[in-house]
Amino acid sequence: MDAKMIVSSRELKGSSNARRMRRDGQIPGVVYGDGGEARPVSLPAHEFEQMLHHHAGEQMMVEIELDGKTESVLLKDVQHDPLSGNVIHVDFLEVALNKKIKVQVPVEPVGEAEGVKSQGGILDHSLYSLDVECLPADILEKIEVDVSALKIGDVMTVKDISIDTSKYTILADEDIVVTSVLAPRLAAETEGEEGAEGAGPEVITEKKEGAE
Template structure:
């Protein structure tokens, strides 16, 4: 990994007020710490920082930070962004030695199209997106490539299957990195069941209809009888 040259200045004004003042002047407030030394508040020109890291790929950039006549090899350990404007709010530089191992997180990059996806319609699921590793600063990879092209449905790649020269992976060896799962299919009822359900339901409707018709006919018959009796009484009264 290449070391990126970068320059900054010490910040005399500290706290939130000092940080706001630095940002207003087009600089990024930062802190340099580590290697048994007292933390130092620094400021980096925002435009210079953007240009310096524009060509860097992956995480864990290492810089040669020049501050007030001193030079420090440092790992950019943390970058804080504004949630709305996405402008950089603060930087953490960890002072390191190129001859001493450090622990960092490295992104996992899955490569290839799994057999279970291509031939069986399976779904590739990523379980671990980063791996914890220990290595020399100059050996930090931009990412760790994991070939998944040989995976069938139900197969997985575990941490123990990954071999990287000059790097020690700190994750549990049994942790799953990626797996291919069966496709999700909506269960359809067999045609026989659908026909049986229809046959069971229809007679109920017919029976109910016949019952309603019979009740209506009976009601009409009673009304007719009442009218006939009423008519007979009226005729007797006339006589």
């Protein structure tokens, strides 16, 4: 575990106090106990965001120092401001290190697909994260999927992901598509359909007229 953070207890609650904390470079947070009790805390914004920057996912085990005591907790939830993207609240959760938990792990394609490199296709990344069950100490930062062998028309699904099943259980249907390689024409048609769905009937009509 390389994620460490010094946090402080906080007594004051409410939105006005939370805003003042953020102006002072602190982020309000809560450490939830296994029994449901909640301990309000504050943590340094810059240090926390730097920690996130060096991890692919936002769910990880963190070693926190609180009131002189060090403990391992799960970073369970990070709330961001919808406009600025800044972190505005953090939830930590006490977990038993010998009990499996469910976490969300990012999925990242690696390599250059053969269908893209030599056939002019387009890689379609469909699934960006997966729910995985594992012990807290085994939490993955990300799941890498090697796409280098994929040709045009090839599809990689959840069942094709290589993972240590003795440690990890993927909580998703094995037939869900993770990534595929589309022919350029099919990719353009797919993008056009998605644009039409979001644009409404008028744009669809204009597209048909243009096609004629």
